[in-house]
Amino acid sequence: MRITRLTRRYCPTALLALFTMIIAWTSVIPEAGAVPAFARKFNVSCNVCHTRPPRLNPFGQRFQENGYQIPGTSDGSVSRKRLLGGELGGATLDAISNYMAVRLRADIQQASFRDATITEASDDIEIILPNIVNIFFAGTASDDLSFFFEAEYASQGEGAVAFERAFLVFDNLGGHQVANIKVGRFDPAAMYSFPTHRQQINPVGPKAETAAFPPPIDRIPLLPLAFSAKMFGLSRGQRLADSAAPTDPDLLSEGFAILPFEPLFYNAPVSNGISVHGRPFGTNFLYQVGIVQAQTAENESRTTFDRYLMLRYDWLGEYSDFSISGFIYNADKAAMPTLNPAGTLIYATDAVDWQRYGIAARWTSKWWDIYGTIIWDEIDQPVFAMAPASLSTWDTDAMGISIEADYLLNAKWLIGVRYDSMDAGGLSLLPPALQGSDPAINQDASFIAVIAKYYPRPSIGLYARYHQNLESSVKLPTNVFGGVEHPARNLKSMITVGVDMAF
Amino acid sequence: MKIRKHVQRISRTALTFILATGMSGTVITTALAAEGGMGADAIPLPIELSPFKQRIPENAANVEAGRALYERSCIWCHGVNGEGKGPVAYFLSRDTAPHPRDFTSGIYKFRSTLSGEMPTDEDLFRTITRGIPGFMPGFRGYSTEDRWRLVYYIKSLSPDFKDAEPELIKVVGTPIPPTAASVQRGYQVYQKFKCWECHGGGGAGNGKKAGTLKDDWGFRLPPRDLRRPSSFKNGNAPADLYRTIMAGLDGGAMPSYSDFFEGSEQEVWDLINYINSLAAE
Numbered sequence: 001m002r003i004t005r006l007t008r009r010y011c012p013t014a015l016l017a018l019f020t021m022i023i024a025w026t027s028v029i030p031e032a033g034a035v036p037a038f039a040r041k042f043n044v045s046c047n048v049c050h051t052r053p054p055r056l057n058p059f060g061q062r063f064q065e066n067g068y069q070i071p072g073t074s075d076g077s078v079s080r081k082r083l084l085g086g087e088l089g090g091a092t093l094d095a096i097s098n099y100m101a102v103r104l105r106a107d108i109q110q111a112s113f114r115d116a117t118i119t120e121a122s123d124d125i126e127i128i129l130p131n132i133v134n135i136f137f138a139g140t141a142s143d144d145l146s147f148f149f150e151a152e153y154a155s156q157g158e159g160a161v162a163f164e165r166a167f168l169v170f171d172n173l174g175g176h177q178v179a180n181i182k183v184g185r186f187d188p189a190a191m192y193s194f195p196t197h198r199q200q201i202n203p204v205g206p207k208a209e210t211a212a213f214p215p216p217i218d219r220i221p222l223l224p225l226a227f228s229a230k231m232f233g234l235s236r237g238q239r240l241a242d243s244a245a246p247t248d249p250d251l252l253s254e255g256f257a258i259l260p261f262e263p264l265f266y267n268a269p270v271s272n273g274i275s276v277h278g279r280p281f282g283t284n285f286l287y288q289v290g291i292v293q294a295q296t297a298e299n300e301s302r303t304t305f306d307r308y309l310m311l312r313y314d315w316l317g318e319y320s321d322f323s324i325s326g327f328i329y330n331a332d333k334a335a336m337p338t339l340n341p342a343g344t345l346i347y348a349t350d351a352v353d354w355q356r357y358g359i360a361a362r363w364t365s366k367w368w369d370i371y372g373t374i375i376w377d378e379i380d381q382p383v384f385a386m387a388p389a390s391l392s393t394w395d396t397d398a399m400g401i402s403i404e405a406d407y408l409l410n411a412k413w414l415i416g417v418r419y420d421s422m423d424a425g426g427l428s429l430l431p432p433a434l435q436g437s438d439p440a441i442n443q444d445a446s447f448i449a450v451i452a453k454y455y456p457r458p459s460i461g462l463y464a465r466y467h468q469n470l471e472s473s474v475k476l477p478t479n480v481f482g483g484v485e486h487p488a489r490n491l492k493s494m495i496t497v498g499v500d501m502a503f
Numbered sequence: 504m505k506i507r508k509h510v511q512r513i514s515r516t517a518l519t520f521i522l523a524t525g526m527s528g529t530v531i532t533t534a535l536a537a538e539g540g541m542g543a544d545a546i547p548l549p550i551e552l553s554p555f556k557q558r559i560p561e562n563a564a565n566v567e568a569g570r571a572l573y574e575r576s577c578i579w580c581h582g583v584n585g586e587g588k589g590p591v592a593y594f595l596s597r598d599t600a601p602h603p604r605d606f607t608s609g610i611y612k613f614r615s616t617l618s619g620e621m622p623t624d625e626d627l628f629r630t631i632t633r634g635i636p637g638f639m640p641g642f643r644g645y646s647t648e649d650r651w652r653l654v655y656y657i658k659s660l661s662p663d664f665k666d667a668e669p670e671l672i673k674v675v676g677t678p679i680p681p682t683a684a685s686v687q688r689g690y691q692v693y694q695k696f697k698c699w700e701c702h703g704g705g706g707a708g709n710g711k712k713a714g715t716l717k718d719d720w721g722f723r724l725p726p727r728d729l730r731r732p733s734s735f736k737n738g739n740a741p742a743d744l745y746r747t748i749m750a751g752l753d754g755g756a757m758p759s760y761s762d763f764f765e766g767s768e769q770e771v772w773d774l775i776n777y778i779n780s781l782a783a784e
Contacts, residue, residue, distance in 0.1 A: 042640040043733065051594045058590045059579035072575030075644020176575070283574055316583055321590035366593045411597040 037138065038068060039459075041098035046458040046502075051369045051406070052414050053459060053502060054103075054198045058314070058321040058364065065191060065277065065286070067146035067171035067180060068139055074172055076140030103134040105202060107498035111219060114472060114492055115485040131498070144171040148186075154205070165270055177279040188266045191277060191288055192310060193325040193360035194373035196227060196267045200406050200416050201451050201465060202500060208259055208487075213340050215257035217487035222467050222494065224402035225420035225445060226358070226375045227267035231398055232442040233427025234258040234379075237297035237336035238347050258335055260424060260442070261487070265356050266308050266329040267375070273305070286312040286325075296333035297351040306331040320365035329356040337382030337427070339389050341434045346389045352380040372403035377425060388431035395442060398425030414453040414461075421446035421470075424488075445488035446470040460501040467494045557647045558624075561655045569656025572649055576642065581606060585660040600722035600755065601638060609663035610719060612752035613737045618759035620669035627654045635736045672749040672761050675768035678741035681776040689777025692770050696763060701726040701756070706781040716756040724756050730783040744775045 039046050046053055049060030056064060062071035069075050110125045131154070138148040146169040167184030189196040203223035209216045213235055221228075235241070240256050263269060273292030279285060288310040296302045310327035333351035340346070360373035377398040384390040400423065406416035424442035451465040472492045559565055573581075580595065580603035582588035587605040596602060604611070613630050614622040631650050634641030642650065658664040679685055693699065701716065703709040706729030718724045732739035737747045748771055751759025764771055 042634070043636045044634070044640050045595070045637050047595050048591070048638065048640065057579075057594045062575075062579065070576065070640050070642060070644055071579070072572055073642060073644025075642075283578075316578060316590065318582065318588045319590060319592055321579075364590050364594070367597055408594070408597050411599060 037097065037099055037101040037136065038063075041139065042070070050458075051364060052200070052408065052453070052455060053461065054500070055200060055369065055406070056195075056198060058316075061191070062283075065180065065279070066177070067144065067169040068148075069144070069146070069171065072176070074143040074176075076143040076145060076171075099137055099139040101136045101138075101502055103132075103136070103500070103502040105132040105498065105500045107131045107204075107496055109204070109494060109496045111494040112492045113219075113485075114490050144173075145169070146171060175280070179276050179278045179280075182275045182277070185270050185272050186275065187270055188268065188273075188275065188290055188292065188308060191286060191312065191325075192266070192327065192358075192373075193312060193323045193362040194224070194226075194371050194402065196224075196263060196269060199224065200404070200414065200453065201418050201449050202498075203263075204494070204496070206259060206261060208261075210257045210259060211252045211254045213252060213257050213338060213345060215259055217259065217261070220261050220445065220487045220491050221259075222447065222449065223261075223263060224373070224400075224404075224418070225261070225422040225447065226373045226400035226402040227263040228261045228400060228422060229258050229264045230260055230377050230400055230422050230424050231258065231335070231379060231426030232260050232424060233337055233339065233382075233392075233394070234335040234352075235297070235338040235345075235347075236295070237338075237351060238299050238345075239297075239301055241345060260426065261422075261445070265306065265331060265354070266310070266327055266358065271306075284314050284316075286310075286314070288312075288327075294331055294334065297336040298333050302333075304332050306334075317365075320363065322361070322363045324359065324361045326359045327357070329358075330354075331356070335379065337384070337394065339384075339392060339427070339430070341388070341430070346384065348382040348384050350380075350383060352382060354379050367408035369406040369408075370404070372401070374399065374401050379425070388433040391431035391433070392427060393429035395425040395428050398442075399423045412455050414451075414455070416451045416453070418449045418451075419446070420449075422488075443486050443488045444471065459503060460499065462497075462499050464497045465495070467491075467496075469493060559648050559651050561651075561658075565652045566655045566659045568649075569652035569654070569659075572645065572653055573656050576645075577653070580639065585657070595638060596722070598723070600718040600720070600724035601635075602720060602722060603639075605720075606657050606660040608719075608754075609661040610754040612755055613746075614669075614750045614753070615746050616669035616671055616750060617761060618751045618753055621663055621667040623669060623671075624651075624654050624658070627657060629738075633738065636734050637736070672746065673768060674745065676772055678775065679772045681779060685773045685776045686780045688770065689773035689775065689780075692774045693777055696760060702729050706730050706778070718756065719754045726756070729778050730781045732779070732782050733784055741772065741775050741779075744778060745771055748774065 038049065042048075047057075049056055049063055051057045059071065063069070066072075067076070108125060110123070112123055116123045133153045135151045136149070138146075138150070140146045148165055148167055148169070150165040152164050165184075165186055167182050167186040170181045170183075173179045173181065187195070187197050201222075204221060206217060206221035207219040208221075214233070235257050236255060241252050258264075271292035271294075273290055275288060275290030275292075277286065277288035280287075288308075290308050291305040292308075294304050294306045296304050306329060308327055308329040310325060312323055312325035314321060314323040331354040334354040336351045337348035338345060355378045356375060357378075358373055358375035360371065362369075362371035364370075377400075379396050381396055382392075382394050384392065400421065402418065402420045404416060404418040406414055408414050422445045424444050426442050428440045428442050430441070447467055447469055449465060449467045451463055453461045453463040455461050469489065469492050472489050573585075578589060580587070580589040580591045582592070582603070585606035587603040589603055592602050609621065611622040611626070613635075614620065614626050616622060616626070628650055631642050631645075631653055642653070645653070699710050700712045701708075701710040703713065703726075708726045708728035710726065713726050716724045716726065727734065727736075735743070735747070737743055737752065747757070749759065749761040749764065749768075751757055751761075753759075760771075
């Protein structure tokens with residue numbers, strides 16, 4: 001991990017130097033060398049599958065659904081390139097490059113805060129090189145058997161959105177697109193009309209501490225807020241706390257606190273489980289059902305299985321594809337309502353069940369790509385055994401919206417805008433005895449982001465983007481969130497320039 | 504403005520087979536050449552194994568079956584009605600050619616037939632099998648029968664295929680060894696026919712007309728960089744290049760030279776050796 005902090009004085013030169021380097025570098029990479037695995041394997045441009053990387057166009061979606069085989073076919077073995085030493089099953093370098101790809105993301109970020117004195121919340125420019133590196137090894141082992149391995153190295157802060165996928169897909173069981181079974185560690189939302197992974201405006205991870213409660217959040221993550229947990233005052237329960245240090249809330253284990261802004265459940269970056277999807281009735285209707293492993297927030301250690309169902313329908317028109325999706329996700333005993341007055345953790349009598357529902361729509365038309373989702377969350381009413389905890393006020397409902405529109409100006413330039421808002425739930429008011437008066441703890445958040453992206457090659461995107469907090473002008477008493485600025489307000493804006501490329 | 508020539512078919516089948524498989528004369532690289540092996544490293548197979556021998560009847564049932572396959576595989580680019588208006592069209596090429604083919608237009612690039620003629624069934628079969636480098640994946644994953652079904656469905660989208668008896672380009676000679684003398688002769692031909700006006704002196708695709716070319720649908724169409732044979736849409740084996748040069752790529756800006764080579768078809772093989780000598784891959 002290399003995090004370089006520069007003070008403002010040096011930044012223009014450093015910025016310029018860095019970008020000159022990146023641009024110079026990208027222009028010397030030979031064209032053929034800048035095409036990732038699947039494009040190499042089929043000898044086509046990235047844009048056969050992507051509106052612009054990393055987003056998939058309708059053909060790319062079907063390619064993915066079909067286990068990295070050309071839609072309509074089971075060409076897992078047919079398209080395999082010549083292998084040298086065939087009898088030995090050996091692979092040549094040429095063949096390996098058809099399976100392997102590397103994605104690299106690097107950023108220069110400058111954030112601006114209301115209160116920049118909070119530990120990590122600094123207005124300084126941060127150059128993070130590289131920010132995220134992913135190495136993929138993906139393809140088909142034979143007809144209808146696909147694999148996908150991804151190792152990710154993320155250098156940014158704790159709790160950064162980090163995922164590593166590893167799964168197998170058994171395709172076309174029972175007939176073409178009747179059932180495809182995915183087993184392993186995967187992103188459940190891959191086929192949703194607003195998939196978690198593929199954002200033009202890449203997620204920027206939070207700077208937060210999940211081993212303390214309430215979690216100090218120095219910087220809210222910048223990702224589609226619809227996906228986030230949205231609930232304040234929830235933890236993963238006493239068992240996790242006990243595993244570290246039973247009494248000292250500063251020594252809780254990592255992941256104890258549920259960040260209201262972290263992506264969760266169906267929209268989690270990855271989950272371990274099994275999913276089945278298919279389009280058994282022609283090409284329009286898609287189903288997906290899955291179960292994924294979860295730990296309950298109850299006191300005793302117990303693995304449960306969260307369940308989900310997603311249905312999607314596509315309409316094809318002239319130069320366009322319109323899809324809508326809806327999902328239901330059920331998580332039993334997923335979270336423990338938790339309070340921490342004066343350094344002593346107090347838990348609710350029961351972990352709460354959590355339901356998540358979402359709908360999403362996407363419309364690609366000519367050079368437009370417009371997509372949005374609304375996700376609702378609902379938890380059981382927390383019950384505390386004793387006053388004063390029992391006098392706390394909780395919202396059991398929360399909702400988030402994310403909408404993005406991307407527009408291809410020409411072959412090389414894309415501009416986009418995204419709006420996110422989150423109507424937060426969970427802990428609203430502390431008990432009156434514990435200074436629990438207005439305003440509420442579960443403050444709403446909303447952001448707008450704009451991006452301009454330049455693709456010198458189809459697989460290389462250079463971008464500049466800007467996030468503006470739409471709520472930051474509202475001043476809150478500083479005692480509302482652990483004595484510091486509320487995280488939903490504190491980050492005023494952020495400007496980022498970076499590169500997202502694959503080869 | 505389609506010029507349709509109806510000429511007697513003389514030994515059509517034999518000729519079609521040679522051109523469609525990317526074979527020529529004594530170079531017997533049959534089935535696999537059509538299967539998309541790019542000529543040079545295709546494995547010679549006995550002619551009996553040619554997929555073209557396994558043609559299935561062109562009837563309503565197979566056209567209908569072809570439509571179902573089309574809706575799974577092709578509709579994303581070629582669109583619901585085959586007019587090339589699929590949702591991927593503008594993402595694939597935002598403001599340049601090519602856009603996915605409009606199958607109702609009856610205009611085809613990758614033919615073994617004279618300019619203005621319809622392609623042969625084998626031409627379509629070859630395109631579907633191999634795909635189009637850069638723009639369309641190959642569909643080798645479909646069985647031979649299914650690929651014929653796709654051919655029949657696509658033909659059903661244009662009335663021009665009805666009763667079409669396209670005239671094939673004339674094939675004279677076979678590929679010749681790329682000797683220095685042959686390459687030198689090829690260079691003369693390249694100069695004589697002003698290929699450089701579009702493709703540039705070194706074949707880099709930067710000739711003086713390069714910036715001005717458009718296809719029949721009004722999209723800017725850059726000439727091919729002849730130093731990159733793996734990007735040749737019509738294939739890069741000698742027999743493929745012969746087809747490209749003699750038949751031209753209709754609907755695009757690459758002209759047909761069959762009239763110019765009338766009587767001196769041998770020179771095409773020299774020109775091909777010259778093009779191959781430019782390769783920088």
